[in-house]
Amino acid sequence: MPHAKLHLLLIDPQNDFCDLPGAALPVPGAVAGLQRVAALIERLGARLTAVRVTLDSHQPLHIAHPHGWQDARGGPPAPFTQISADDVASGRWQTRDPAEHTRALAYVQALEAGGRYRLVIWPEHCLVGGWGHGVHQDVHQALNGWGRQQGRLVEFIAKGGNPHTEHYSALRAEVLDPADPGTVVDAGLIARLQSADTLLVAGEALSHCVASTLRDLLEYWPRERRQDLVLLTDCSHSVPGFEAQGEAFLAEMRAAGIRLAISTDEF
Missing domain, CATH: 3.40.50.850 (Isochorismatase-like)
Structure with a gap:
């Protein structure tokens, strides 16, 4: 050809x-x-x-980057941390901006339902x-x-x-x-x-x-x-x-x- x-x-x-x-x-x-x-x-x-x-x-501000998340003491997740829907629902990991909580929870739930990946926190x-x-x-x-x-x-x-x-x-x-x-x-x-x-x-x-x-x-x-x-x-x-x-x-x-x-x- x-x-x-x-x-x-x-x-x-x-x-x-x-x-x-x-x-x-x-x-x-x-x-x-x-x-x-x-x-x-x-x-x-x-x-x-x-x-x-x-x-x-x-x-820098991205759902899969560390800055968007914090634990109960305000610390960010380490790179390569996996955040599950249960982690978000239970408050183990919280959005740094409380106004983003509902949206982030829905996102992680949808991601898990898709079956391809869980949320991984990557280095910026x-x-x-x-x-x-x-x-x-x-x-x-x-x-x-x-x-x-x-x-x-x-x-x-x-x-x-x-x-x-x-x-x-x-x-x-x-x-x-x-x-x-x-x-x-x-x-x-x-x-x-x-x-x-x-x-x-x-x-x-x-x-x-x-x-x-x-x-x-x-x-x-x-x-x-x-x-x-x-x-x-x-x-x-x-x-x-x-x-x-x-x-x-x-x-x-x-x-x-x-x-x-x-x-x-x-x-």
Whole structure:
């Protein structure tokens, strides 16, 4: 197929997820994985007809950051604390702003009902405008080189700006906010992704944002085209402590008929 549309969806290739000094939420192997992505972009060159990059984009005040919560003595939760609906209902963990209690309780209950994640308090990460929000330098250079050489724009997709809900998936927030259209299913992005003959998927982290994005995409992807979705396993890694979830996700994708490949394969 000489004019096949080969697209790349690169999820959150940001400094704060890299195993680099100063990173807020380092994922082991992320730098090496993103360097493989950069090499892939340079190798494929003109064969890549579209590149989309998601960017986790937060501010300090966020339901999954420490500042929004406190215990009975006013102390914030340590990073990686899990907060359950029972914790909120019992007052073990309280919203720092009492006016947010009812909304936060409903959120945690909805999150648990969704069955994918419990509320994890992450270190403040990917704060808009800071170093951690930026794209890893090797990927950034490769993206800009591709744009110049091919005369194309990279499509950057921000997610996570709503402080009341998590937004692991590129396609929707974990719990929808009726007041914010940016949290609902992004039908336009799905259509653009579906326009690819082959869609390569890579990025960080395998256990969370990559997993949520592909799971959501599968809901809208034609069953007979699942082999057109390619997950680059050497370019995605799990958050420490969530390796089992990453492995379970890979098994789930394999069983669903998604192609698992590495960045040096031919596409």
